[in-house]
Amino acid sequence: MPSADPRSLTFRSAVEADIPELVELVESAYRGDSSRGGWTTEADFLDGQRTDADDVARIVAHPEGMLLVVERAGEIVSCCHLEHRGDHVYFGMFAVRPGQQGGGLGKAVMAEAERRAREQWAAKEMRMTVINVREELIAFYVRRGYERTGEMSPFPYGDARFGIPLREDLAFELLVKPL
Numbered sequence: 001m002p003s004a005d006p007r008s009l010t011f012r013s014a015v016e017a018d019i020p021e022l023v024e025l026v027e028s029a030y031r032g033d034s035s036r037g038g039w040t041t042e043a044d045f046l047d048g049q050r051t052d053a054d055d056v057a058r059i060v061a062h063p064e065g066m067l068l069v070v071e072r073a074g075e076i077v078s079c080c081h082l083e084h085r086g087d088h089v090y091f092g093m094f095a096v097r098p099g100q101q102g103g104g105l106g107k108a109v110m111a112e113a114e115r116r117a118r119e120q121w122a123a124k125e126m127r128m129t130v131i132n133v134r135e136e137l138i139a140f141y142v143r144r145g146y147e148r149t150g151e152m153s154p155f156p157y158g159d160a161r162f163g164i165p166l167r168e169d170l171a172f173e174l175l176v177k178p179l
């Protein structure tokens with residue numbers, strides 16, 4: 001597995017030309033058989049798409065946010081969405097190539113995202129929502145300093161833009177980390 005040494009990584013804001021590759025990256029990390037090559041798959045409880053080009057384009061164009069692109073040797077290996085929302089930054093659409101998960105890359109990306117939230121927007125906290133049944137992923141975030149709030153929001157059943165649920169007990173839990 002390649003080193004997660006932050007010095008081997010390049011961080012930049014996504015541009016329109018990145019959209020097709022970013023859609024492919026996010027889909028490969030979350031859905032379908034390719035996602036099973038990593039530990040962050042949602043394929044056991046969600047089918048269908050995770051995102052599309054229009055969704056990614058909206059994030060890229062948003063004036064109060066960015067889609068942070070992470071490259072190693074010129075290849076996009078990770079991304080995450082950062083959106084300034086007043087006193088906090090929302091963290092989402094976090095994806096690491098399945099074959100490169102588990103080697104520290106995700107930790108390095110999160111550290112850079114948190115640094116940018118503090119320095120670029122003077123954010124006091126980072127917030128994210130995680131599907132409640134993803135206990136292993138929630139535990140990963142807790143180890144990174146995020147706190148479970150117990151605050152749940154409903155999963156948008158019937159809206160295929162979020163995927164096709166394979167079970168009926170899905171909800172989003174809010175996780176928060178003071179910065």
